[in-house]
Amino acid sequence: MAKGAEMKAPHVTGQCAEVLTLIRQHQPLLSFVLTADHAIPEAAARVHDLRAMGFYSLGSPKWPYPGFLTGTEGRGA
Numbered sequence: 001m002a003k004g005a006e007m008k009a010p011h012v013t014g015q016c017a018e019v020l021t022l023i024r025q026h027q028p029l030l031s032f033v034l035t036a037d038h039a040i041p042e043a044a045a046r047v048h049d050l051r052a053m054g055f056y057s058l059g060s061p062k063w064p065y066p067g068f069l070t071g072t073e074g075r076g077a
Contacts (some may be wrong), residue, residue: 016046034046
């Protein structure tokens with residue numbers, strides 16, 4: 001992986017992008033509110049997908065700390 005590549009958030013599209021936007025706008029936000037009020041039937045699965053992409057916080061900060069994806073945090077690289 002190129003140096004600094006772990007600092008770039010993945011490109012998020014579709015329902016994942018919609019869920020991420022709503023969470024950031026209205027947090028805290030429960031998944032059943034996304035399902036019922038915003039008509040996103042698989043909201044909990046989309047949150048899981050976002051976490052699998054590496055989003056450890058769906059609010060702020062917007063992307064994990066340096067080295068999160070490469071496991072190099074704290075090594076002074």
